[in-house]
Amino acid sequence: MARKRNANRTAGTPTLADVARLAGMSEITVSRVVRNQGPIADATRTRVQAAVAQLGYIPNRAAGSLASAASTLMTVLLPSLSNIVFPDVLRGIHTAITETAFQPVIGVTDYDPLIEERILLSFLAWQPAAVILAGLHHTPIARKHLEQGRFRVAELMDIDGDPVDIAVGMSHRQAGYETGRHLIKRGYRKFGYAGHMLVHDDRAKARYEGLCSALQDGGLSLVAEMRSPGGGSTIAGRELLEKLLVAHPDIDVVIFPNDDMAMGGIFHCIHAGIVIKERLGIFGFNGLDIGQAMPLPLSTILSKRFLIGKTAAEKLLESRERPAEKTIINTGFDIIEGATA
Amino acid sequence: MARKRNANRTAGTPTLADVARLAGMSEITVSRVVRNQGPIADATRTRVQAAVAQLGYIPNRAAGSLASAASTLMTVLLPSLSNIVFPDVLRGIHTAITETAFQPVIGVTDYDPLIEERILLSFLAWQPAAVILAGLHHTPIARKHLEQGRFRVAELMDIDGDPVDIAVGMSHRQAGYETGRHLIKRGYRKFGYAGHMLVHDDRAKARYEGLCSALQDGGLSLVAEMRSPGGGSTIAGRELLEKLLVAHPDIDVVIFPNDDMAMGGIFHCIHAGIVIKERLGIFGFNGLDIGQAMPLPLSTILSKRFLIGKTAAEKLLESRERPAEKTIINTGFDIIEGATA
DNA sequence: GTGTTTTATGGTAGCGCTGTCATTATTCTT
DNA sequence: AAGAATAATGACAGCGCTACCATAAAACAC
Numbered sequence: 001m002a003r004k005r006n007a008n009r010t011a012g013t014p015t016l017a018d019v020a021r022l023a024g025m026s027e028i029t030v031s032r033v034v035r036n037q038g039p040i041a042d043a044t045r046t047r048v049q050a051a052v053a054q055l056g057y058i059p060n061r062a063a064g065s066l067a068s069a070a071s072t073l074m075t076v077l078l079p080s081l082s083n084i085v086f087p088d089v090l091r092g093i094h095t096a097i098t099e100t101a102f103q104p105v106i107g108v109t110d111y112d113p114l115i116e117e118r119i120l121l122s123f124l125a126w127q128p129a130a131v132i133l134a135g136l137h138h139t140p141i142a143r144k145h146l147e148q149g150r151f152r153v154a155e156l157m158d159i160d161g162d163p164v165d166i167a168v169g170m171s172h173r174q175a176g177y178e179t180g181r182h183l184i185k186r187g188y189r190k191f192g193y194a195g196h197m198l199v200h201d202d203r204a205k206a207r208y209e210g211l212c213s214a215l216q217d218g219g220l221s222l223v224a225e226m227r228s229p230g231g232g233s234t235i236a237g238r239e240l241l242e243k244l245l246v247a248h249p250d251i252d253v254v255i256f257p258n259d260d261m262a263m264g265g266i267f268h269c270i271h272a273g274i275v276i277k278e279r280l281g282i283f284g285f286n287g288l289d290i291g292q293a294m295p296l297p298l299s300t301i302l303s304k305r306f307l308i309g310k311t312a313a314e315k316l317l318e319s320r321e322r323p324a325e326k327t328i329i330n331t332g333f334d335i336i337e338g339a340t341a
Numbered sequence: 342m343a344r345k346r347n348a349n350r351t352a353g354t355p356t357l358a359d360v361a362r363l364a365g366m367s368e369i370t371v372s373r374v375v376r377n378q379g380p381i382a383d384a385t386r387t388r389v390q391a392a393v394a395q396l397g398y399i400p401n402r403a404a405g406s407l408a409s410a411a412s413t414l415m416t417v418l419l420p421s422l423s424n425i426v427f428p429d430v431l432r433g434i435h436t437a438i439t440e441t442a443f444q445p446v447i448g449v450t451d452y453d454p455l456i457e458e459r460i461l462l463s464f465l466a467w468q469p470a471a472v473i474l475a476g477l478h479h480t481p482i483a484r485k486h487l488e489q490g491r492f493r494v495a496e497l498m499d500i501d502g503d504p505v506d507i508a509v510g511m512s513h514r515q516a517g518y519e520t521g522r523h524l525i526k527r528g529y530r531k532f533g534y535a536g537h538m539l540v541h542d543d544r545a546k547a548r549y550e551g552l553c554s555a556l557q558d559g560g561l562s563l564v565a566e567m568r569s570p571g572g573g574s575t576i577a578g579r580e581l582l583e584k585l586l587v588a589h590p591d592i593d594v595v596i597f598p599n600d601d602m603a604m605g606g607i608f609h610c611i612h613a614g615i616v617i618k619e620r621l622g623i624f625g626f627n628g629l630d631i632g633q634a635m636p637l638p639l640s641t642i643l644s645k646r647f648l649i650g651k652t653a654a655e656k657l658l659e660s661r662e663r664p665a666e667k668t669i670i671n672t673g674f675d676i677i678e679g680a681t682a
Numbered sequence: 683g684t685g686t687t688t689t690a691t692g693g694t695a696g697c698g699c700t701g702t703c704a705t706t707a708t709t710c711t712t
Numbered sequence: 713a714a715g716a717a718t719a720a721t722g723a724c725a726g727c728g729c730t731a732c733c734a735t736a737a738a739a740c741a742c
Binding site: 015016017027028031032035059060061062063064065066067068069 | 697698699700701
């Protein structure tokens with residue numbers, strides 16, 4: 001009767017007790033061997049491992065997490081998967097944790113703090129060992145949980161602000177500013193901006209503001225500005241630049257919020273016979289490989305997405321505890337001069 | 342004494358018992374309300390929900406999974422994150438499950454069945470509700486676990502083979518074959534292939550074989566073939582085409598295993614002043630947006646990656662049980678005529 | 683009005699593992 | 713050689729939840 005429930009559940013799936021019985025050891029010893037924890041005699045280890053292999057034992061992590069009040073899960077909340085930036089970050093995270101026991105659970109927030117909050121709470125139900133999210137801007141409730149939780153927190157991409165524990169990324173404001181200065185130095189004077197309408201893309205916004213402030217410091221300002229109602233795709237960039245040039249034929253350089261859109265801009269120029277760089281400069285952001293493989297390599301800023309993900313995950317692995325003090329890691333950025341501006 | 346352990350663990354984190362006490366109900370009733378399961382009087386539900394909100398109760402999924410021998414986790418194993426194809430699939434999966442209780446745990450296999458096996462086993466420790474992986478080719482051990490596990494299985498991308506439960510994808514062999522037929526119809530006769538050396542990319546291989554067999558059926562064969570030692574990037578495609586043309590200047594069309602490489606090929610042609618389509622046809626695979634945004638839209642095959650992910654996840658959500666019989670869903674593909682071949 | 687089903691709730695016993703505290707054998711000090 | 717430290721193992725309770733069975737009240741059948 002007592003076994004009935006078990007019979008219907010696990011139906012032969014071996015447990016620690018089964019392994020212990022076969023190896024002639026206590027459960028706790030088997031547990032220690034499996035977790036590679038505490039002092040174990042070589043002979044014991046060998047015997048247990050043989051029993052594990054023979055039974056094909058797979059530890060039950062739900063039971064383990066419950067007993068130890070900690071899991072091996074790492075919550076990763078990303079704004080989007082359409083934008084290659086975030087798969088790159090995820091790849092970096094994955095590279096760092098691939099040889100560890102950590103397993104990433106991922107959520108996509110669509111750049112919406114409320115969705116982020118909802119997903120975060122649902123993921124906290126697993127008592128994750130760490131939480132990685134993008135940006136420094138979260139809802140008050142999310143922020144409270146991040147600060148009080150029994151897990152480490154890394155906030156990626158952005159470092160202009162006050163992190164919970166660890167921030168890894170770059171200053172997007174500064175990147176925008178440097179973009180402006182670079183283009184002014186190149187001799188451009190009539191600046192256009194071809195953006196998108198992703199309201200919650202705080203980082204694109206910060207770059208935009210940095211750009212404007214560089215122009216201002218140089219005695220200039222944007223002479224034209226448009227935003228694509230769709231997302232920030234290549235097609236959107238292409239169509240938007242066409243419109244922008246109809247409305248403002250006098251601009252001599254256009255800044256796009258990302259490389260995808262900038263490449264759309266290039267394609268429009270090729271199509272319309274506009275001489276890139278001389279007649280119209282084009283500048284992107286991200287430093288995608290494909291932009292650098294073009295006949296005219298795109299002028300842009302290299303954001304180190306893979307490095308950001310990898311660094312953050314490595315930092316989180318360093319300790320089991322929450323860090324005593326906040327850390328900000330600036331991975332920086334590189335201006336890629338390219339041939340389009 | 343008995344409380345000591347608890348004190349050090351959860352330190353105030355409210356449990357079901359706390360909610361039950363506050364609401365004046367039994368734990369099981371609270372559990373039912375939280376899970377939205379079984380008949381509950383409206384008044385009870387309201388009272389419980391108020392208590393949940395007041396305490397900020399977050400259910401402990403580890404305990405829940407242990408008790409019910411089932412989790413809300415969905416294991417997703419992808420070959421790579423560098424290739425945009427898989428983030429697209431993941432996006433589709435995410436779209437399908439975003440309003441459900443499922444949470445994706447992802448692993449990256451690097452196209453290696455042994456890594457896939459290792460990650461699969463480590464993820465099975467969570468008793469996932471479903472497993473999604475790419476391709477139909479797995480190690481015998483992995484296959485055994487997939488067949489015997491208490492979860493549903495979907496194998497994505499490929500349908501040329503024998504699935505465990507559900508396969509969602511397209512026939513890559515057929516796609517390769519159609520590519521060959523299409524190009525022959527277009528008048529091309531001297532075929533070159535510019536591939537990569539990802540040994541485990543079974544699908545690229547299947548397309549290659551389909552292509553060869555179409556050529557054979559048309560009384561033709563590849564006159565030139567090279568493989569880039571690196572991955573399948575745009576840069577690789579650009580450099581490879583240059584080399585291929587040096588060795589075989591007579592070819593009149595080149596097929597690439599993906600759009601990224603094909604775009605590299607286009608960039609080489611633009612750079613070298615080769616008239617695309619007339620002098621040299623170029624054909625890719627995937628139908629990426631960026632290829633269609635180019636001045637000469639890339640001739641390619643649209644693989645429906647997002648749809649594959651979404652369909653698979655939806656199918657998995659349909660039932661809690663393993664399906665009685667195997668299902669193969671062909672999402673098909675579209676030839677995009679483009680302007681490059 | 684009696685029997686039967688349905689609705690709403692609760693008691694209890696685990697799920698499979700690990701933290702805590704003991705216990706015994708072994709090695710090291712001086 | 714006696715005491716102290718270390719290495720190796722085990723007993724046992726309990727983590728927070730849900731499956732299972734039971735019960736009581738309400739609704740329904742005839």
